[in-house]
Amino acid sequence: MRNDPVQARGKPANPVQARGERADPIQAQGEPSSRRDAWFRAFFDDQFASLHRYLARFTGDPEVAGELAQEAFIRLYRRRGRPDQPRAWLFTVAMNLARNAKTKASRQRRLLTLERSTHVLSDPPGAPGTTCGSASTRVRVKRALAALSGRDRQLLLLRAEGYSYKDLAAALELNEASVGTLLSRAKAAFKDAYQEYADAP
Structure with a gap:
């Protein structure tokens, strides 16, 4: 059995539980909550390590990459309905988050430089x-x-x-x-x- 990539990093296994958020009303989407949760857990276990490596290469910071990866999974969990291509959707959302974070950090550095x-x-x-x-x-x-x-x-x-x-x-x-x-x-x-x-x- 594969080690949980999140637990291996000392992070909670479920990113939604890590935020203390309540589960979405999955039943309203026509999919039982237990089935959705099982799919999400399996998808999370299968994809987190890969997404984390991808984001770490992009950001150059494994800790930031872990936070961005968890945020991407949280957005997937809260999404109404499962995307047709979950992995592509997840990576696209994660990269948008990473770019936004990078842009924000760059703006903050620029403002500090300008103020000096x-x-x-x-x-x-x-x-x-x-x-x-x-x-x-x-x-x-x-x-x-x-x-x-x-x-x-x-x-x-x-x-x-x-x-x-x-x-x-x-x-x-x-x-x-x-x-x-x-x-x-x-x-x-x-x-x-x-x-x-x-x-x-």
Whole structure:
């Protein structure tokens, strides 16, 4: 008998039980719960190790791969009705999860980098005629940015990097229709903060 690939990694054998979630109403799908559970258990035992290896190669992190694999199986378990090609469906969902996780991690790293590189604002919004060419201006820009909310600061930094409204909405999880208004408010807040530091003795 094959060892349970999940138990071998010290993880719960059933990813749904691991989350403490209740089983779906399988009877409503025309398939007895016991039969569905038995199929899922067998499919999980047969496919988890393969999926985990696949995701580990893609992410470069076995622990992250394990979490993504379990999430993919949870989505399969909660799906209404069995897919025509369960393995293809599972791997497609898992890869989408992996890509999303990778994109999110990349965005977070980019935001951190941008926040440490405030000099990208070569022309501070709302402050015509100023540049970041002088040390005093760079200090004022840095202080003004630090005075903003995290969202306003990220909006300005990403916009300075050339992000479109659509990109800003995706990166910061905003409604695209509201980006223009939020960006205008962020610029106004920056202008006020920058002017305050500029007027300070």
